[in-house]
Structures are given as structure tokens and as C-alpha cells.
Amino acid sequence: MPEYYSVEQVAELLGLHVRTVRGYVRDGRLRATRIGKQYRIARPDFEAFTGVEPGGPESGAPAAPAVPGPLHVEASTVVQIDGIGTREAVRLSNTLVALVSGPRGNAVPVRVESLHNEERATLKLIILGDPADTAELLAVVHSLTTENRHV
Known part of the structure; x- marks a missing residue:
């Protein structure tokens, strides 16, 4: 060479x-x-x-094994809820934001964004973060939207 x-x-x-x-x-x-x-x-x-x-x-000599860098895993989730009023959309959005704003042990921050369309009565939730934290938030969304059909 x-x-x-x-x-x-x-x-x-x-x-x-x-x-x-x-x-x-x-x-x-x-x-x-x-x-x-x-x-x-x-x-x-x-x-x-x-x-x-x-x-x-x-x-011709074996290469040194590659040392992988730190693994970063993040989930991006969009949830659409149809037939939801403004009061219920605000309540659900505020609940999720309050849950992610508290202290957490995970280093990956979680973000929650919400978009409510009053005319169409739809709410889109965008959740970005650690998959486990995202799963917990999805469980909360599921619980709050199924316990009362008007949430």
C-alpha cells in the first residue's frame, strides 16, 4: 500500500x-x-x-473491533382524537404536559405538543421521547379517552 x-x-x-x-x-x-x-x-x-x-x-490483518457509541432511542408518536370539545382537549393536553414537566430519571426528554381544531372537533397529540415514557403517556391518553367518551 x-x-x-x-x-x-x-x-x-x-x-x-x-x-x-x-x-x-x-x-x-x-x-x-x-x-x-x-x-x-x-x-x-x-x-x-x-x-x-x-x-x-x-x-491482511484483522481490524480492531468497532466500539459502538452510546445508543439513543426515541419514539415519535401522533395520536388523533376525533369528536373532542375544546374543554376536554385542553384538559387532556394539560394533563400530559404536567406529567412530562415533573422530574424523571430518564435522560431523554419527553415533549408533548397538541393541536386542537374546534371546527372539526379533533385533537392531535404529538409525543416525542423515550419509548417507555411515550408508552406511559399513551396509556394515560387511552385511560382518559375511554373512561368517559366525552373526554
């Missing part, structure tokens, strides 16, 4: 147009050294850009 690559070689290796690679160099995304009128990309810079580690598949 060469120690330095030309822009043309990098373009060929990555299946990109030469102009694209030059743009990466100009933008600073791909580190290169100017030698005369041409850019040269050092092997470690090429490997850093492509995510290939020294000792990777090209060298």
Missing part, C-alpha cells in the same frame, strides 16, 4: 469524481499536502477519511 495517494488515485479507490475529492480537500474534510501543483494524501489521512483503520482488511 503506498504511503501517499494522488487525488486521482483517491477518486478511483472511492469511486468518486476527481473534482469531488478536490472539493473535500479544499473544504478540509480530507487532509492533504500540496507538493508543487498537486495534492498528495497521506495513507493515515486517507484511512481516517474512509474509516479504514491501520491493520484493516487491506493489510
Whole structure:
């Protein structure tokens, strides 16, 4: 494996147009050294850009196992409730907002947005957050909308 690559070689290796690679160099995304009128990309810079580690598949040695970053899981839920009046919509929305504004142990914040259309008597609830917290809020919505058909 060469120690330095030309822009043309990098373009060929990555299946990109030469102009694209030059743009990466100009933008600073791909580190290169100017030698005369041409850019040269050092092997470690090429490997850093492509995510290939020294000792990777090209060298014949096994690559170091990737260490995954912290896992982030978030649910996005939209609930539509038809046939709901303004008073009931405000009550339900305020209940959900009060539930998420209190202290919680989870690091993922929960957001609740509500949109009530008086003319159509519909309420849309948008819940964003941890799946477990979202499930708890959905259980509250279910409970409040089924205990009294006019909620």
C-alpha cells in the first residue's frame, strides 16, 4: 500500500469524481499536502477519511473491533382524537404536559405538543421521547379517552 495517494488515485479507490475529492480537500474534510501543483494524501489521512483503520482488511490483518457509541432511542408518536370539545382537549393536553414537566430519571426528554381544531372537533397529540415514557403517556391518553367518551 503506498504511503501517499494522488487525488486521482483517491477518486478511483472511492469511486468518486476527481473534482469531488478536490472539493473535500479544499473544504478540509480530507487532509492533504500540496507538493508543487498537486495534492498528495497521506495513507493515515486517507484511512481516517474512509474509516479504514491501520491493520484493516487491506493489510491482511484483522481490524480492531468497532466500539459502538452510546445508543439513543426515541419514539415519535401522533395520536388523533376525533369528536373532542375544546374543554376536554385542553384538559387532556394539560394533563400530559404536567406529567412530562415533573422530574424523571430518564435522560431523554419527553415533549408533548397538541393541536386542537374546534371546527372539526379533533385533537392531535404529538409525543416525542423515550419509548417507555411515550408508552406511559399513551396509556394515560387511552385511560382518559375511554373512561368517559366525552373526554
